[in-house]
Amino acid sequence: MPRSLLPAASAVLLALTVLNAPPARAAADPSPVAVTVNARAALATVPETGIGTNHAIWDSNLGTDATADTLKAAGVKLLRYPGGSYSDIYHWETHTAPGGYVAPNTDFDTFMRGVRRTGAQAMVTANYGTGTAAEAAAWVRQANVTKGYGIKYWEIGNENYGNGHYGSAWEADDHADKSPAEYARHVVAYADAMKAVDPTIKIGAVLTTPANWPDAIVGEGDDGSWNKVVLSAAGSKIDFVILHWYPGALDRAGHVPDMIRLTREQLAAYAGAGADRIGIAMTEFNTGSSSNGTNTQPGALAAADAYATLLANGVFTVDWWNVHNGIGTVTEVEGHTDYGDFGLLSSGTCTADGSVCEPALNTPFAPYYALQMVSRFARPGDQFVRAATDQPKVTAHAARRPNGDLAVMLVNTSSDTSYPVTIGYEGYRPASGAPTVLTHTNGATAITTATSGTATAQTLPPLSLTTLVLRPAASQAGLPGAPGRPKATNVTDRAATITWPAASPGARPIAKYELHRQNGAITEQLGETSGTSFTVGNLTPGTRYTVNVIARDTGGGLSWSSPPLTFTTGTPATSSCSVRLTNVTDWASGYVGSLDITNRGAPLNGWTLSFAWPRTWQSLGSGWGAVWTETGSQVKVVNDPASPALATGATVTVGYVGNYGGPNVLPAVFTLNGTVCRTE
Known part of the structure; x- marks a missing residue:
């Protein structure tokens, strides 16, 4: 939904309650934090469209060169238009939004000019609430046939469950029937009409986010929850699903794996055959924590943690809400003014009484540097691998690059403690010497780059983002390619058969394949074989397993890990x-x-x-x-x-x-x- 705080735009504000505890007293000599990075425990590959943000038609700076250039410098690769709930009142042909404010210089062509200058892809939200399938199809024709923009991703509506069906109404919806079944019927009609114009486009449908209202609620007269009904009726017609997440607190990245897991389980249960082809997009995300730091460093640290976790779990884009938003409730957070602004960049606006004004237009706020850091840490084509720490105040992420480099991003959320860290590596041997270190600290207006410390020892300033870029100790030339994505069959309570496409040999023949189970950042080898299938026994009933396959050649050289496979054992077929x-x-x-x-x-x-x-x-x-x-x-x-x-x-x-x-x-x-x- 649009959460604009610009004076001319209407908005729906979420009531969020978060704890704002005073910082704990720093330890005089903190113990070193143990960080474990395991290159054998591979997660998702970094997508091209991973780092995204939202544009809105009430922002007159939407298409300026200054805005585009600043977003490009952050590594933004996807821009969404026309802006949250405005999508369901916006008519592209007339560039109007009845009941809302449309700023000058925000039309579709201006938006696309900015997209191209940014070097990003576009995602367009078609008007479901007050529009038609014919209007959406005409937009596809204008964009991709007439103009040749080649826009791939098209959403059908925005947060349409917020149309009053579940008791709360912020989303425009002129349909007499506001049920998920009616939305699903129109998704089918929109998809058919839009793909008749351009069969190559991808269609996205709105879902509720697990554990976020109104997820799992069954409305009056419905055959199930919003997600069940929509996926059951429209699953065969869509290519991705849409989640929005405003967690309202800064420590919720730990919810992400289960959030995505439950979404995938719903896709498998309700979307029909081939549901594994359907992607997941987080097209609106913000920490939603104005009292704890919307645009200051705590919010930035939470943003970096969430972006990395979402992408590592296979989400193909995470889109910040939004580029320019406007001043809100002004507070002091960790020694800096927090303007209560959900934007990445300053709007240069002031409070109603003029007593406080933001910095100059397009001045980056702290979350901007979080996105910039993530884009430098995990680049398209890199492979996320597991990383973990033994200190709750410090989180870790890691990504392996095709040239053999390894990047490790460390987040220190402590307000007053510089933590020394010792880093151990599994399945990777870094070169000796000081690594390249990227750092962003509280209040900094840039990411600094230095060569310092070692691959195994660094010190993290309070409230900081730190990324290490490491070179491998040995040449990566001639190593085998990674095995293909594994599959599990014949899964019982105690066993499963894992098969995978063979790896391509490097300079030497492949001798065997090793099967590794992820247990956090630690892996255990479940077995090895010269073939491409292995039956694992002695499993625990009702347990979720994530495994990777690695090829080893006759000289001992190891491939990258395969993409991960996750499966869950059952319970006994017979029991008392x-x-x-x-x-x-x-x-x-x-x-x-x-x-x-x-x-x-x-x-x-x-x-x-x-x-x-x-x-x-x-x-x-x-x-x-x-x-x-x-x-x-x-x-x-x-x-x-x-x-x-x-x-x-x-x-x-x-x-x-x-x-x-x-x-x-x-x-x-x-x-x-x-x-x-x-x-x-």
């Missing part, structure tokens, strides 16, 4: 018990769960069901039908003392309220009196 978990109703921060427990063994005179919450942000609210207790992440459900017996073939149903403050990965493994049950 079975459990069915049903999410009865959900309100995006909690849900009612129902457990059907069936005894398929000998009669029981007393029973205990046990399970664990998968994530730290989950907890038990209440339970019924039995005696419920919770200790840490462990939950025990003991039979009602008045009803201890559970006969062979009998089923007992119990229920609970589960609370969650992040993506809600449901429990998958249950034991009854110590026996692992089949989960149905």
Whole structure:
């Protein structure tokens, strides 16, 4: 939605509550932080369109050379238009937005001129709320046939679940039926009409973001949640899905892997055959934390952490909201003025009473340098690899480059502690000597570049972004190519067969392939083979595994890791018990769960069901039908003392309220009196 704070533009402001705790007193001599970088544990490849931002038609500086050149210097590779919720009132042919403000020099051609000068791709949001499929198709014709702009990515509407269907209305929607089913019907019509003009374009549909309102809520008369209904009806017609995320706090990057996991699971469950072709785009992102630093260094650190984590998990673009936004609530954050501005660049605006003014137009705010740092750390074609630390105040990311270089980005969120770090490497041997070090510190107006420290020892200033660029110790010439993307078949509770396309040999023949499992930034070798298939045994039921395959040649040379494969083992095909978990109703921060427990063994005179919450942000609210207790992440459900017996073939149903403050990965493994049950 448009969150413009420019005087002439209307906006919908989110109410966000965040903690603003005072900084802790720094330790006199902090212990070194242990950083682990594992080049064997590969994640996603950096996409061409990874670093993005939003333009809006109420910004008269949208298409200026100064704006384009500043964005280019940050490495911005995708620009979205015409701007949040304005997309659903904007008519491109007349360049009007009834009910909103359209600034001069913001028409489509002006936008595209800026896109080209920036060296970026465009993403266009077609008007769903007050437009038609014919209007959208005409826009594709104008853009790609008449003008030859070659715009690849086209969204159908913006945050259309905010049309009042779930009780809150900020998004324009003239359709009498505001259900997800109606939106899905129009997505199909838009896709057909637009691809009839240009079959090469990619169509995106709006989804709700896991654990963010109104995700998982089922509206009156609907057959399921917004995502289920939209994907079930329109999945075969779309090429990507659209998420928006305003976490409202600065420490939420840890939610990202499950956020993307749950989205992919929904695609697999509802979008039909070939759903793995559908990409995920985060077309609006901002920390959403005005009290903790929207445009000062804390927000920048959170932005860098989130961008790197989203891209490492396979999102193909992350688009900051937005380029110019305007002054908001002015505060002091970490020794600097925070203007409450959600823009990357200053709008040069003042408070209503004129008492405080932003710096000159296009002055970069701190998050601008975060995007610039990420673009220098992880370049298109690089491969993210696992990195981790033992200090919560310090996070780490790493990416391997095609020429053999390795980049490591370290984020120190401490307000007052310079942390020494020691860096250990698995699957990579850096060259001796001082690496290239890029640094951005609190209040700095540029990223500095120096040659300092070593590959294994650095010191991180407080509130800083630091990137090390390392050269490999040995030549990378003649090494084998990376194996192709693995697949898992015959997955049971204890085993899985992994197959992969063969790697291309380098200077020497390939001797074998090694299969490595990721366990955080540590890997364990599950086996090796001279072929391209391996059956892994001794797995744990109901467990999620991420694995990579590496080729080793006859001289011991190692390839890059394959793309990652993630699969989840099941529960026993046969067991003396079975459990069915049903999410009865959900309100995006909690849900009612129902457990059907069936005894398929000998009669029981007393029973205990046990399970664990998968994530730290989950907890038990209440339970019924039995005696419920919770200790840490462990939950025990003991039979009602008045009803201890559970006969062979009998089923007992119990229920609970589960609370969650992040993506809600449901429990998958249950034991009854110590026996692992089949989960149905």
